Amino acid sequence: MRVRGCLRAFVVRTSMDRVVFESVCKTFRHRPALFNWLGKERGGETIALKDASFSAASAEVLVLLGPNGSGKTTALKLISTTLLPDAGSVRVGGFDARRDAGAVRRQVGIAVAAERSFFPRLSARENLDFFAALDEVPSRERAQRINEVLHDTGLEEQADTLVMKFSSGMYQRLGIARALVKRPCVLLLDEPTRSLDAATTAHFWATIRSLAQQDTTILLATHNFAEAAAVADRLLLLQRGELLANRSVGDNESAEALRSFYFRLTGEVDETIDAAHRARTAQ
Amino acid sequence: MTSTLDKLHAILRRDLLTAIRHRSGFVVTLVGVFTELAAFYFLSRAVGPGFRPGGLEYFPFLLVGTGIYTFFVMSAQAFLSAVQEAQQTGTLEVLMTTSTAPAELLVLSSISAFAGNLVNLLVYLFTGVAVFRASIHANLFSCLAVLIFSMAIALALGIAAATLQVAFQKGSAVLWLLGSGLWFLSGTMFPIQSLPRPLELLARAVPLTYAIDGMRRALLQGQSVVAMAGTLAVLAGFGTVLLLLALTGLSLSLRRARLNGTLSFY
Numbered sequence: 343m344r345v346r347g348c349l350r351a352f353v354v355r356t357s358m359d360r361v362v363f364e365s366v367c368k369t370f371r372h373r374p375a376l377f378n379w380l381g382k383e384r385g386g387e388t389i390a391l392k393d394a395s396f397s398a399a400s401a402e403v404l405v406l407l408g409p410n411g412s413g414k415t416t417a418l419k420l421i422s423t424t425l426l427p428d429a430g431s432v433r434v435g436g437f438d439a440r441r442d443a444g445a446v447r448r449q450v451g452i453a454v455a456a457e458r459s460f461f462p463r464l465s466a467r468e469n470l471d472f473f474a475a476l477d478e479v480p481s482r483e484r485a486q487r488i489n490e491v492l493h494d495t496g497l498e499e500q501a502d503t504l505v506m507k508f509s510s511g512m513y514q515r516l517g518i519a520r521a522l523v524k525r526p527c528v529l530l531l532d533e534p535t536r537s538l539d540a541a542t543t544a545h546f547w548a549t550i551r552s553l554a555q556q557d558t559t560i561l562l563a564t565h566n567f568a569e570a571a572a573v574a575d576r577l578l579l580l581q582r583g584e585l586l587a588n589r590s591v592g593d594n595e596s597a598e599a600l601r602s603f604y605f606r607l608t609g610e611v612d613e614t615i616d617a618a619h620r621a622r623t624a625q
Numbered sequence: 626m627t628s629t630l631d632k633l634h635a636i637l638r639r640d641l642l643t644a645i646r647h648r649s650g651f652v653v654t655l656v657g658v659f660t661e662l663a664a665f666y667f668l669s670r671a672v673g674p675g676f677r678p679g680g681l682e683y684f685p686f687l688l689v690g691t692g693i694y695t696f697f698v699m700s701a702q703a704f705l706s707a708v709q710e711a712q713q714t715g716t717l718e719v720l721m722t723t724s725t726a727p728a729e730l731l732v733l734s735s736i737s738a739f740a741g742n743l744v745n746l747l748v749y750l751f752t753g754v755a756v757f758r759a760s761i762h763a764n765l766f767s768c769l770a771v772l773i774f775s776m777a778i779a780l781a782l783g784i785a786a787a788t789l790q791v792a793f794q795k796g797s798a799v800l801w802l803l804g805s806g807l808w809f810l811s812g813t814m815f816p817i818q819s820l821p822r823p824l825e826l827l828a829r830a831v832p833l834t835y836a837i838d839g840m841r842r843a844l845l846q847g848q849s850v851v852a853m854a855g856t857l858a859v860l861a862g863f864g865t866v867l868l869l870l871a872l873t874g875l876s877l878s879l880r881r882a883r884l885n886g887t888l889s890f891y
Contacts, residue, residue, distance in 0.1 A: 459715035463646040475635030476723040
């Protein structure tokens with residue numbers, strides 16, 4: 343509300359824009375069973391995105407920040423065509439996600455936050471081969487590409503392990519590998535480093551920057567300010583489906599600066615500061 | 626075309642690897658086949674040689690009826706299970722973001738499900754003939770024709786169950802209804818002429834009735850494709866109409882799920 347008018351003007355649509363959201367609205371309706379005669383279930387509706395307009399250019403890393411339920415994952419799902427907008431339009435590479443979903447999906451790779459979205463009795467390599475076939479990666483290139491992404495995600499040693507034996511972090515790495523094997527023009531990442539160790543996370547951030555240099559558009563949803571500072575060219579700040587901010591991120595902008603920006607705009611209380619203050623007082 | 630074959634190969638390989646890594650699955654299936662056939666064999670002996678539905682011995686009559694019925698229901702079940710499992714593991718949403726169109730993906734997946742159940746059907750019929758001495762007089766062309774049209778109908782039923790699973794998360798209930806209703810009405814265990822007239826008319830509206838009758842005539846009586854032209858035409862008609870309806874329903878239910886955000890609900 344505060345800045346949306348300005349943001350609309352900020353959205354510059356050039357031929358470089360690869361992902362374009364135009365006045366997108368998405369609402370989820372809750373329908374309680376038997377009108378709540380027997381149990382208690384939430385009714386009404388949740389506004390996931392409210393008149394959201396933004397764009398992401400080629401070779402740009404756009405980070406989506408916002409509290410839980412702010413609409414970050416919904417935005418990614420709309421781009422990947424697993425959701426359709428109620429109003430407005432989502433375009434990827436000039437194709438409308440509603441009318442040309444197939445053309446959109448050919449350009450998009452997504453790594454979802456949900457673990458276990460794999461076939462448990464196939465190995466990591468077999469899972470990647472399966473999804474690569476469905477993504478129409480030519481069979482003669484597949485083995486080579488799979489080896490590359492297994493290397494990039496540090497899964498070479500576990501390549502032939504059945505994924506049902508994987509830890510959370512390994513699942514997450516495999517999800518990233520699956521998104522990368524397609525070599526998409528648009529890469530969607532939903533909390534990609536949530537379960538990763540520090541070394542893998544650092545390596546992953548370098549991979550993201552390298553992909554952007556190779557002209558990939560990356561949209562990354564995260565709660566991690568260090569991650570945002572490390573990879574973002576620009577950030578969107580969402581709250582309850584509304585776009586609060588859409589601004590570039592400087593090369594030397596720190597995680598701390600992004601944190602204070604986030605809490606200032608969202609109006610949320612930064613309890614980590616309170617906790618640190620309490621700890622110091624106690625000493 | 627190359628891409629489609631490549632995808633089919635990937636799906637068949639996935640399902641085969643998953644099946645062989647469920648190590649006990651094959652043994653359980655084989656024991657199940659043998660036990661079921663033994664039960665039907667002794668049932669037919671208990672009924673006695675005087676009962677010859679349509680002029681056929683009762684055990685071969687049961688063998689074909691239950692074999693085709695199981696093929697139908699298990700194919701639809703396999704298809705439904707694949708969708709349910711994909712919803713539960715979260716793979717469905719990811720599969721729907723690949724470059725493969727949802728309808729193509731489901732049809733290719735169903736071919737894989739049918740391939741497994743076709744092997745089961747062949748094992749079932751072979752065991753019935755080799756171990757329990759069912760007498761057959763097969764016309765292979767007719768058998769193949771009946772099987773192809775029956776698969777089109779089973780595919781439509783599988784897609785319909787998957788559609789209801791995506792739309793209302795209740796595909797299993799439909800299959801239960803389908804299973805129990807078809808068992809009674811399709812002439813699996815007894816000829817439909819034994820039913821009261823209204824139920825017999827209802828049975829004649831069930832596609833599985835024609836699939837079972839057609840396979841009995843092709844496999845047990847050796848009737849030619851020409852002699853079975855009427856039955857084959859009915860099966861082809863059912864297959865075409867049901868497939869069109871099922872694919873339209875699937876397309877609508879996927880669109881609705883994408884609008885409501887319920888694609889991965891189960």
